[in-house]
Amino acid sequence: MxxxxxxxxxxxxxxxxxxxxxxxxxxxxxxxxxxxxxxxxxxxxxxxxxxxxxxxxxxxxxxxxxxxxxxxxxxxxxxxxxxxxxxxxxxxxxxxxxxxxxxxxxxxxxxxxxxxxxxxxxxxxxxxxxxxxxxxxxxxxxxxxxxxxxxxxxxxxxxxxxxxxxxxxxxxxxxxxxxxxxxxxxxxxxxxxxxxIRAITQSPNRIHALHRITKAAFNQRRKKISNSLQYLISVDELIKMNISPDLRAENISVLQYCQLADWLTKHC
Known part of the structure; x- marks a missing residue:
């Protein structure tokens, strides 16, 4: 049929x-x-x-x-x-x-x-x-x-x-x-x-921040994150998180994106 x-x-x-x-x-x-x-x-x-x-x-x-x-x-x-x-x-x-x-x-x-x-x-x-x-x-x-x-x-x-x-x-x-x-x-x-994954943090603020960070990073994926994220997180803060400012969006792990989102949630 x-x-x-x-x-x-x-x-x-x-x-x-x-x-x-x-x-x-x-x-x-x-x-x-x-x-x-x-x-x-x-x-x-x-x-x-x-x-x-x-x-x-x-x-x-x-x-x-x-x-x-x-x-x-x-x-x-x-x-x-x-x-x-x-x-x-x-x-x-x-x-x-x-x-x-x-x-x-x-x-x-x-x-x-x-x-x-x-x-x-x-x-x-x-x-x-x-x-x-x-x-x-x-x-x-x-x-x-x-x-x-x-x-x-x-x-x-x-x-x-x-x-x-x-x-x-x-x-x-x-x-x-x-x-x-x-x-x-x-x-x-x-x-x-x-x-x-049941154990993840699902607070609206964290998820909103994760969307902001990933959108900013991947909209300029060929740029270093020190440039693509410059209006959200400073180079000094990236270094404090042990995330190299010279990395590009595609080189950052999910865990590191979560770090960035958590920082943004607390400071913005």
Whole structure:
């Protein structure tokens, strides 16, 4: 049924739609997620239901967020799903994950093939609800996944790397070739697992400062931090923190960014 729909449903560019159809990849993703019957499973962007249909028999209730009205109607009319599926026809960027988790009485297990055009802002948005989340499994453009996973000194290391690694432990799950999707994208994808770090400090002031520091540093990533951060932290203060003023944004660890954010929180 899903393969037939690939031919009659035209993906909408404005939603960045690419539908997964490779059964080996689908099964590998589900095995990695390992859904349990009693858990609250929430899928972002179910599309034509490639993952949805396979996970539905494994759980008591499956919630999906789908912005496309046509796809929402398709899911509502799917006789295999309509007894268990809970559909929100809305933008995931405004969905209140924290409130939904509270109503369900447990943490959320979120998964999905994230639309290419909103994956980064969506990840940042979901971090604002991190206390409501048990884990996440996302299929992303390979470039985005590489940025999530990058270490200091790597060309892919950036603001997304720092903020993601501040909130979560991140692991690569499986590489997804472009031909596993319809329409075929120009790039490969990667599925990653993000597990929230419960011990981190989540004070709004610290997180706001971390956003300010990373934005200032990576907006001028080729400059030394003595220049890119000059309006926030002096060279003398950098030296006191044992952070060389000659370093560039991509050479500073997540822990060092936290040091800088903590200083900024106390002094600004």
């Amino acid at each position: 899903i393969n037939q729909l690939h031919h009659i449903y035209h993906a909408k560019k404005r939603f960045g739609q690419h539908f997964l159809h490779d059964q080996y990849i689908i099964n590998a993703i589900i095995n990695a997620i390992y859904p349990q019957y009693w858990q609250v499973m929430l899928e972002i962007g179910p599309g034509l239901g490639a993952l949805t249909e396979k996970i539905e028999p494994l759980v008591n209730r499956l919630t999906v967020i789908e912005i496309d009205r046509d796809l929402t109607l398709h899911l509502k009319n799917n006789s295999r799903l309509k007894q268990k599926i809970n559909i929100f026809n809305q933008d995931a960027l405004i969905f209140d994950f924290s409130d939904f988790s509270k109503k369900q009485g447990q943490l959320l297990r979120i998964f999905g093939n994230l639309p290419y055009n909103i994956s980064t802002p969506l990840i940042f948005y979901i971090f604002s609800h991190i206390n409501a989340i048990h884990d996440m499994h996302f299929m992303l453009q390979e470039e985005v996944a590489n940025r999530l996973l990058a270490n200091p000194g790597n060309k892919n290391y950036g603001r997304l790397s720092v903020m993601s690694q501040y909130y979560c432990q991140i692991f690569p799950v499986i590489s997804v070739p472009a031909n596993a999707l319809t329409p075929t994208p120009k790039v490969n994808s990667t599925v990653v697992r993000l597990t929230p």
